[in-house]
Amino acid sequence: MLPEDTIISPLPVVAGLATALLLCPLLLNPKAEETSLALGSWKPREAASGGFVGSSACSPCHARLAATHRAAGMASASRSAENCRVLAAHPSLTLRDGEYSYEIVRQEGRSLYKVTYRDDALSVPISYCIGHGGTAQTYLFNHGGAFYESRLSFYPALEKLDWTPGTARNEPESLESALGQKLTQDDAQKCFSCHATNAVGEGGKLNLDGLIPGVGCEACHGPAAEHVEAAKAGQAPRRGISSLKRLAGDQLSQQFCGSCHRSFEEVMAMPDRGGIGNVRFQPYRLAKSSCYYSDPKDRRISCIGCHDPHDSLAQEPAFYDAKCLACHASGVTASQEATVKSCRRSQKDCTTCHMPKTSVPGAHAQFTDHFIRIVRPALPHPQ
Ligand code: HEC
Ligand code: HEC
Ligand code: HEC
Ligand code: HEC
Ligand code: HEC
Ligand code: HEC
Ligand code: HEC
Structure with a gap:
């Protein structure tokens, strides 16, 4: 495994491996053409044909980006259990459900997940924490050669364990199914391909050896x-790296960020368009806004118009005002030369009224509706 940014304790053995990789002369390829990867030849979540070095290898030359990225939610979208901040900070988590009792305990830097039913008990070591823990964190463990998704997740808003969204609440058939849901190889691959780096190997198979x-x-x-x-x-120096600077707004939001955050196309194909849970599928919600479809190529209304993918999520509404006013200030013209209207109600905190926070049942958190609009409070969540 290549290094992840360690939080709890540095792993000298793994760090040594990274250095060895960087110094390895086989990686030098003097005959390679002086070209950058053409746009479209590299896509997130697909098998890649080059060597991965890990984010810490970028620090010497891109120090500022590397430092902000390390602290951002996406950088910790998954962790090995050993490096999991949430479990280290909560060394004993418990939940009782009728005759079943659950616990996750920290022992010598590892976490054991245990379920007890009457005189029977089953315990497994947790392999990965999924989610940095902004709204929730779910656990993956290996049992009988397959990955399982924990039936319980940690919710920071509750400071405790509760059911993982989508969990069937009927009586479990076995201790295994009380612990969690067995994932098919395909589901495990999908999970890691969105939450980790270099998770996909040849033939689209899950690649645990190279996974970061x-x-x-x-x-x-x-x-x-x-x-x-x-x-x-x-x-x-621009050779052998996908720059992304020339992607048009809609390519960036839908094909690029949307490959993990779910694109408009993908959500349209879901039953019931994902229901209220689609508030978490920002590329879909955003594309429904007239700000977006007036000119989808405009980068000011693409994901990076409001978010720096290298930095932590800005949570102050004031941060976003300038992003809206880039188009909505009086006198500003949209790219097709038409003047965009400004607001008669307010000139600040735009997102608090036009991008409402929405609760999703069972998620114990609110999500930001990226369908920018004049909100009519009496109306239900527009699909
Ligand atoms: C030895 C120094 C060095 C290291 C290490 C390095 N880079 Fe770079 N990188 C550069 C230089 C120099 C440029 C060209 C100047 C620029 O655009 O900043 C560049 C350009 C880039 C660009 C293209 C920027 C553009 O113009 O579109 C990306 C993306 C990038 N680097 C990513 C990375 C990533 C990811 C890593 C770590 C895996 C990394 N770099 C490691 C020196 C380095
Ligand atoms: C390889 C998959 C992947 C790609 C590509 C991707 N994201 Fe993410 N993103 C995630 C995952 C997974 C999370 C959830 C991380 C977590 O909360 O642990 C996330 C979370 C976020 C967050 C919230 C972070 C927080 O602290 O709560 C923002 C903002 C975000 N992504 C923006 C973007 C933007 C903008 C792009 C495109 C430039 C993008 N993402 C591309 C997978 C991806
Ligand atoms: C298609 C890509 C994709 C797949 C597949 C996927 N996720 Fe995510 N996941 C995301 C993105 C993007 C986010 C952040 C956006 C949001 O708020 O929902 C996220 C958020 C999360 C969060 C909340 C993180 C936080 O810090 O609040 C958890 C927990 C989570 N995912 C667990 C899982 C698990 C477990 C699996 C697989 C069994 C999985 N996800 C599969 C893309 C994906
Ligand atoms: C979630 C996706 C995502 C992640 C993770 C990410 N980048 Fe980027 N990066 C982008 C996008 C998109 C752009 C293009 C921004 C633009 O066009 O303004 C970019 C631009 C860049 C540039 C050019 C910046 C400039 O202003 O010239 C460099 C260099 C770079 N990234 C390096 C890195 C390094 C180093 C890391 C890790 C520490 C990293 N990126 C992580 C998506 C990402
Ligand atoms: C790329 C330019 C652009 C950006 C950035 C932008 N908008 Fe818009 N917005 C438009 C255009 C174009 C329209 C449709 C024409 C019009 O109403 O003037 C529109 C329409 C709207 C409407 C009316 C929608 C309706 O249903 O009638 C609201 C409200 C709005 N925008 C709010 C916002 C807010 C809040 C932000 C920031 C979070 C924002 N916009 C960012 C260009 C933009
Ligand atoms: C017009 C500005 C704007 C654009 C464009 C935008 N976002 Fe956001 N985004 C926000 C705001 C505002 C928040 C809420 C920040 C907060 O209060 O924590 C947010 C929050 C998020 C979150 C955190 C989860 C949540 O629901 O609060 C994710 C993930 C995210 N955005 C992803 C994306 C992606 C992916 C795109 C492109 C499809 C995108 N955003 C485009 C303004 C924007
Ligand atoms: C207190 C809530 C609130 C805030 C804050 C707010 N708006 Fe509005 N906005 C509204 C309401 C309600 C309407 C519809 C009724 C109206 O036009 O007076 C509206 C209408 C609009 C329209 C449509 C105007 C038209 O003539 O059709 C745009 C565009 C808009 N807002 C953008 C913004 C921007 C940009 C900001 C931040 C600078 C902002 N709003 C801040 C509540 C708000």
Whole structure:
């Protein structure tokens, strides 16, 4: 496994491996053409054909981006249980459900997940924490050669365990099914391909050996071994890296960010368009806004118009005012030269009225509706 950014204790053995990889002369390929990966040749969540080096390898040259990214939610979208901040901070978690009692206990830097029913008990070591814990964290463990998703998740709003969304609440058939739901190989691959880096190997199979927990730099920019070598040798440093700077707004929001956050197309194909839970599918919600479909290519209303993918999520409404006013200030013209209207109600905190926070049942959290609109409070959640 390549290094993830360690939180609890540095892993010297793994760090040594990274250095060895960087120094490995086999990674130097003097014959490679001086080209960057063409747009479209690298896509997140697909098998990649280059070497991965891990985000810490970018720090020497991209220090500012590396530092902000390390603290951002996406960087910790998954962690090995050993490096899981939430479990380290909560060394004993419990839940009782009728005759079943659950506990997750921390022992010597590892976490054991245990269910007890009458005189029977089953306990397994947790392999991965999924989610940085902004709204929830779910656990994956290995049992009998397959990954399972924990039936319980940790909710920071409650400071305790509760049911994982979508969990059937009927009486479990066995202790295994009381612990969690067995994932097919395909589901496990999907889970890691969105929450980790280099999770997909040849033939679209889950690649645990090369997997780097978290959405690292290379989850978005592609494998960077060739780029790092070229930059170190002082050669064309834009070689061997996917720049992303030339993607049009809608490509970026739908095909790129949408490959993990779910695109308009993907949600349209879901039964009931994902129900109220689709408030979490920002590319879909955003595309329904007249701000967006007036000119989908406009980068000011793409995901990066409001979010720096290298930085933590800004939570103050005032941060977003300038993003709206880039189009809605009086006198500003949209790209097709038409003047965009401004608000008669307020000139600040735009998102508090036009991007309402929405609760999703069972999620113990509110999510931001990216369908920007004049909200009519009497109306139900517009699908
Ligand atoms: C030895 C120094 C060095 C290392 C290590 C390095 N880079 Fe770079 N990188 C550069 C230089 C120099 C450039 C070109 C100047 C620029 O755009 O900042 C560059 C450019 C880039 C660009 C393209 C920017 C553009 O113009 O579109 C991306 C993306 C990038 N690097 C990502 C990474 C990632 C991801 C890593 C770690 C896996 C990494 N780099 C490691 C030196 C380095
Ligand atoms: C490889 C999959 C992947 C891609 C590509 C991706 N994301 Fe994410 N993103 C995630 C996952 C998974 C999370 C949830 C992380 C968590 O909360 O643990 C997330 C969370 C976020 C968050 C919330 C972070 C927080 O602290 O709560 C923002 C904002 C975000 N992504 C923006 C973007 C933008 C903008 C893009 C495109 C430039 C993008 N993402 C591309 C997987 C991805
Ligand atoms: C298609 C990509 C995709 C797949 C597959 C996926 N997720 Fe996510 N997940 C995301 C994104 C994007 C977010 C953040 C956006 C949001 O708020 O829902 C997220 C958020 C989460 C969160 C909340 C994180 C936090 O810090 O609040 C948890 C927990 C989670 N996912 C667990 C899982 C588990 C477990 C699996 C697989 C069994 C899985 N996800 C599969 C993309 C995905
Ligand atoms: C969630 C996806 C995502 C992640 C993770 C990510 N980037 Fe980027 N990065 C982007 C996008 C999108 C752009 C293009 C921004 C633009 O066009 O303004 C970009 C731009 C860049 C640039 C060019 C910036 C500039 O202003 O010239 C560099 C360099 C870069 N990224 C390096 C990194 C490094 C290093 C990391 C990890 C520490 C990283 N990126 C992580 C999506 C990502
Ligand atoms: C890329 C430019 C752009 C950005 C950025 C933008 N908008 Fe818009 N917005 C438009 C256009 C174009 C329309 C449709 C024409 C019009 O109403 O003037 C529109 C329409 C609207 C409407 C009316 C919707 C309706 O249902 O009638 C509201 C409300 C709105 N925007 C609020 C916002 C807010 C709040 C933000 C920031 C969170 C924002 N917009 C960001 C361009 C933009
Ligand atoms: C017009 C501005 C704007 C645009 C464009 C935008 N967002 Fe957001 N986003 C916000 C605001 C405001 C929040 C809420 C921040 C807070 O209060 O914590 C947010 C929150 C989020 C979150 C955290 C989960 C939540 O529901 O609060 C994720 C993930 C996210 N955005 C992803 C995306 C993605 C992916 C795109 C592109 C499809 C995107 N955003 C485009 C303004 C924007
Ligand atoms: C207190 C809630 C509130 C805030 C804050 C707010 N708006 Fe509005 N906005 C409304 C309401 C309600 C309407 C519809 C009734 C109206 O036009 O007076 C509206 C209408 C609009 C329209 C449509 C105007 C038209 O003539 O059709 C736009 C565009 C808009 N707002 C953008 C913004 C922007 C940009 C901001 C931040 C600078 C903002 N709003 C802040 C409540 C708000």
